[in-house]
Amino acid sequence: MPAKDKYHDHVRRILEKDGWAITHDPYFIKLGRRKGYIDLGAERSFIGAEKGKEKILVEIKSFLGMSDLDQFEDALGQFLVYRPAVMKKEPERTLYLAIPKEFDQSFFDDDYFVEIAELYEVKMLVFDEDKEEIVSWKK
Amino acid sequence: MPAKDKYHDHVRRILEKDGWAITHDPYFIKLGRRKGYIDLGAERSFIGAEKGKEKILVEIKSFLGMSDLDQFEDALGQFLVYRPAVMKKEPERTLYLAIPKEFDQSFFDDDYFVEIAELYEVKMLVFDEDKEEIVSWKK
Numbered sequence: 001m002p003a004k005d006k007y008h009d010h011v012r013r014i015l016e017k018d019g020w021a022i023t024h025d026p027y028f029i030k031l032g033r034r035k036g037y038i039d040l041g042a043e044r045s046f047i048g049a050e051k052g053k054e055k056i057l058v059e060i061k062s063f064l065g066m067s068d069l070d071q072f073e074d075a076l077g078q079f080l081v082y083r084p085a086v087m088k089k090e091p092e093r094t095l096y097l098a099i100p101k102e103f104d105q106s107f108f109d110d111d112y113f114v115e116i117a118e119l120y121e122v123k124m125l126v127f128d129e130d131k132e133e134i135v136s137w138k139k
Numbered sequence: 140m141p142a143k144d145k146y147h148d149h150v151r152r153i154l155e156k157d158g159w160a161i162t163h164d165p166y167f168i169k170l171g172r173r174k175g176y177i178d179l180g181a182e183r184s185f186i187g188a189e190k191g192k193e194k195i196l197v198e199i200k201s202f203l204g205m206s207d208l209d210q211f212e213d214a215l216g217q218f219l220v221y222r223p224a225v226m227k228k229e230p231e232r233t234l235y236l237a238i239p240k241e242f243d244q245s246f247f248d249d250d251y252f253v254e255i256a257e258l259y260e261v262k263m264l265v266f267d268e269d270k271e272e273i274v275s276w277k278k
Contacts, residue, residue: 074212080255
């Protein structure tokens with residue numbers, strides 16, 4: 001299993017505070033003949049009249065250290081390699097990238113990357129690691 | 140500018156042997172407000188009756204060292220971040236990933252990753268770094 005991201009435990013607590021039950025830590029998935037792991041699996045009952053459970057997978061990225069563009073490229077590639085496997089295994093489960101709010105503010109301040117995220121339909125959960133709360137869901 | 144890949148000079152010579160004129164080394168492209176570089180730009184006259192020049196960009200990956208899956212994810216992310224910028228700037232120019240034949244044989248022996256490459260329409264140039272020749276174009 002890969003090393004835990006710096007904000008792994010933060011995001012886990014943030015999801016729990018938001019009413020999610022953590023069901024996988026990590027979530028295992030086969031990628032062809034290889035083994036893959038996504039940081040967290042979680043579920044909660046839909047709010048309102050809708051029945052059933054909402055299920056998500058969350059891959060956490062701290063985006064600390066090296067160039068934010070390099071890190072975004074790596075995260076995008078990973079997300080796009082994993083998503084087809086998730087869609088095949090559990091089509092009702094949605095894959096998210098969890099990103100810190102500082103990265104969201106600095107990186108997606110540039111329209112080019114907003115368009116890239118839209119083009120590849122990258123869903124994101126923006127979190128505040130200090131306040132330990134969700135800032136926004138980008139669906 | 141980023142460090143040159145281990146096989147940079149190999150791929151440059153391989154393209155020249157194949158009749159390509161190297162026009163950029165590296166090719167500069169803006170990604171929003173950021174600067175991006177793609178390893179090589181090249182062109183040659185179309186073979187046969189077709190008029191004009193065929194233009195390509197080649198991003199070289201040696202896939203040496205760490206996990207091939209991690210490296211493929213990184214290369215995929217980079218390719219997919221750069222391609223929309225290339226399509227906007229020079230729609231007639233095609234972006235390729237250059238990959239060594241050992242990587243092609245070992246990694247794409249798994250159908251899951253063949254499907255991933257097709258899903259995202261990743262074009263690849265497979266090269267033999269010892270014989271210094273093109274093995275195949277995956278278009």
